[in-house]
Amino acid sequence: MELLIVTGMSGAGKSNAAKVLEDIGYYCVDNIPPSLITPFADMMLANSEIEKAAVVIDARVGKHFSEMVNVLDHLKEQKVNYKIMFFDCADDILIRRYKETRRKHPFSGLGLSLSEAIEKERELLLAVRQRADYVFMTSQTSVKQIREQITSLLLGNVNEGTSVRVMSFGFKHGAATEADLMFDVRCLPNPFYIDELRPLTGLDEKIKTYVLDNDTAREFKKRLLSFIDYSMPLYCSEGKSQLVIAVGCTGGKHRSVVFAELIAEELKNGGYNVGVTHRDITK
Numbered sequence: 683m684e685l686l687i688v689t690g691m692s693g694a695g696k697s698n699a700a701k702v703l704e705d706i707g708y709y710c711v712d713n714i715p716p717s718l719i720t721p722f723a724d725m726m727l728a729n730s731e732i733e734k735a736a737v738v739i740d741a742r743v744g745k746h747f748s749e750m751v752n753v754l755d756h757l758k759e760q761k762v763n764y765k766i767m768f769f770d771c772a773d774d775i776l777i778r779r780y781k782e783t784r785r786k787h788p789f790s791g792l793g794l795s796l797s798e799a800i801e802k803e804r805e806l807l808l809a810v811r812q813r814a815d816y817v818f819m820t821s822q823t824s825v826k827q828i829r830e831q832i833t834s835l836l837l838g839n840v841n842e843g844t845s846v847r848v849m850s851f852g853f854k855h856g857a858a859t860e861a862d863l864m865f866d867v868r869c870l871p872n873p874f875y876i877d878e879l880r881p882l883t884g885l886d887e888k889i890k891t892y893v894l895d896n897d898t899a900r901e902f903k904k905r906l907l908s909f910i911d912y913s914m915p916l917y918c919s920e921g922k923s924q925l926v927i928a929v930g931c932t933g934g935k936h937r938s939v940v941f942a943e944l945i946a947e948e949l950k951n952g953g954y955n956v957g958v959t960h961r962d963i964t965k
Contacts, residue, residue: 683727685762686736686836687719689750689810690769691803692788693779695820695828696738699769702832703736712738716749723762741788741803751809767832768807768814772821772859773800816924819860822851827959834957835924845955846914848927850884850942852934852962861928863913865906867937870899874936883963884939893940906941907948914954934962 686708688696700710709732711722719737726735741747757764771779777796780787789799811817816835820828835845851858858864873879873892882889893899910927917925927945931937939960946958 683723683732683763684734685723685726685757685764686734687754687764687766688736688738688769689740689766689807689814690818691771691776691800691807692741693776693785694769694771695818695823695825696740696769698825698828699767699818699832700736700738702829703836706833706836708734708736710736710738713742714739715743715746716753717746719753720756720760720762723757723764727762741806744788747806751813754810754813765815766810766813767816767818768811769818769820770811770860771819773797775821776800817860819858821859822856822961827961830959831957834959846925846927846949846957848929848942848946848949848956848958850934850938850960850963851928851930852932852938852965853930854932855934855962855965858926858928858930858961861926862917863925864928864930865941867902867929867931867941870902870931870937871896872932872937874933879936882936884936884941884943884960885963889936890940893937903941903944907944910945910948911952914949914952934960934965939963 686703688699690696700712704710709726714722714737716739719739722737726732739750777800780796787796787799789802792799794802818828818831831847835847849858853868870893873882873889876892879889879892884890884893894903929938929942929945942958942960946956949956
């Protein structure tokens with residue numbers, strides 16, 4: 683039985699993640715105290731019909747969340763096969779979401795301001811975040827993109843090797859803060875300044891040709907893919923479960939998309955479990 687522990691900052695997207703997990707076959711339970719994780723895992727192991735289960739646990743349990751580290755240690759001692767999926771988001775985005783939805787933060791009853799409540803929650807969750815196998819930063823991510831990322835990650839065999847997520851983004855829309863490796867391709871020719879190319883994206887052949895058909899881009903491509911081919915086995919040997927590779931250009935629509943697709947293709951040819959997303963392609 684595969685157990686997935688979903689946690690993270692309130693307002694970062696855990697509820698949406700739970701819906702996705704249910705859709706792809708996970709038995710999900712939301713908002714239980716850490717002390718019940720072990721009995722839940724035992725119950726799932728005893729049920730031969732359930733192969734994949736997920737528990738969502740976060741600051742809503744209050745002071746009981748401090749038990750999480752001990753519970754995780756116990757699960758490890760019992761050789762329970764579990765992974766931790768952590769959802770995070772920039773503070774200013776969390777504050778905006780709370781204002782838009784008018785929902786209360788779990789710590790709002792402690793007499794704290796919203797920013798203080800978020801800071802307190804970060805401190806509470808820090809030790810678990812450091813143990814997370816998968817970290818999703820949702821500051822600039824839509825619900826649709828979260829669904830795509832989770833589906834791409836989990837429908838592959840995450841127990842074998844390193845699962846890689848390649849993403850394109852635009853620096854003007856914010857950096858890809860979840861990236862383990864980040865490459866900047868703003869040094870290459872920009873199709874944005876060609877009127878007939880501006881409406882297209884890096885998925886179109888005309889854009890690919892414009893971006894890649896020059897000596898600078900050919901040399902850049904050769905060196906970048908060579909680095910990827912060299913470094914991937916090193917990350918795998920360290921036991922990294924998930925690697926996020928981000929490629930950025932100015933707007934996230936042309937050059938970064940071209941190179942994200944190239945990297946994804948290179949990794950797929952190398953036998954890696956790869957998903958690719960284009961965060962800002964429609965902006």
